Amino acid sequence: MSKHILLGVTGSIAAYKAAELVRLIKGAGHEVSVVMTKAATEFVRPLTFKTLSQNDVALEMFDDSMVWDPVHIKMADKADIIVVAPCTANVLAKITHGLADDLLSATVLAAPVPVLIAPAMNDRMWGNAATQANVKTLRERGIEVMETGEGDLACGYRGSGRMPEPEDIMVAINKTLND
Numbered sequence: 001m002s003k004h005i006l007l008g009v010t011g012s013i014a015a016y017k018a019a020e021l022v023r024l025i026k027g028a029g030h031e032v033s034v035v036m037t038k039a040a041t042e043f044v045r046p047l048t049f050k051t052l053s054q055n056d057v058a059l060e061m062f063d064d065s066m067v068w069d070p071v072h073i074k075m076a077d078k079a080d081i082i083v084v085a086p087c088t089a090n091v092l093a094k095i096t097h098g099l100a101d102d103l104l105s106a107t108v109l110a111a112p113v114p115v116l117i118a119p120a121m122n123d124r125m126w127g128n129a130a131t132q133a134n135v136k137t138l139r140e141r142g143i144e145v146m147e148t149g150e151g152d153l154a155c156g157y158r159g160s161g162r163m164p165e166p167e168d169i170m171v172a173i174n175k176t177l178n179d
């Protein structure tokens with residue numbers, strides 16, 4: 001059955017891989033809406049996601065086209081699952097601490113649906129005690145934080161912190177939707 005996936009894209013160099021994820025989600029017959037942080041738009045243009053998802057891309061909390069219902073509540077209401085891929089250390093921390101100072105974090109906080117996080121960051125950011133404590137807290141709350149991959153990182157280092165591959169994220173999405 002077709003589901004509605006809300007995909008949050010954040011300001012990581014891995015943001016380009018989210019385009020492939022959108023393609024896989026559409027190929028599986030689901031609807032997908034993308035919300036990007038401001039930093040994410042430095043890496044990939046919204047037009048890429050708009051075209052691949054065949055949906056508008058949400059960027060602003062205070063949207064002029066808003067009729068009466070706040071964008072973050074409207075988006076939270078229609079999602080069957082929220083996937084944040086790639087998820088920066090910053091957004092991971094915001095979700096952990098319940099911050100809601102941009103459209104994506106506010107939507108995650110307002111959504112009564114499963115949240116799947118695919119982190120992507122430098123190995124030291126990933127290994128930092130603050131990030132690891134956040135991951136532990138989120139997992140204890142039942143939020144799925146995927147393991148990062150090992151290998152060459154875009155920042156020039158080697159280590160863990162690579163975003164899981166889009167195919168693996170798609171498997172995790174299907175598993176969550178079918179649970």
Ligand SMILES: Cc1cc2nc3c(=O)[nH]c(=O)nc-3n(C[C@H](O)[C@H](O)[C@H](O)COP(=O)(O)O)c2cc1C
Binds near residue numbers: 091
């Ligand atoms: C070239 C470049 C690549 C970056 N890649 C990452 C990354 O993979 N993961 C991460 O957590 N932050 C990364 N950052 C830092 C984030 O973009 C920065 O923390 C930003 O404030 C995140 O905003 P957001 O979490 O609202 O998207 C990168 C910054 C630059 C300049």
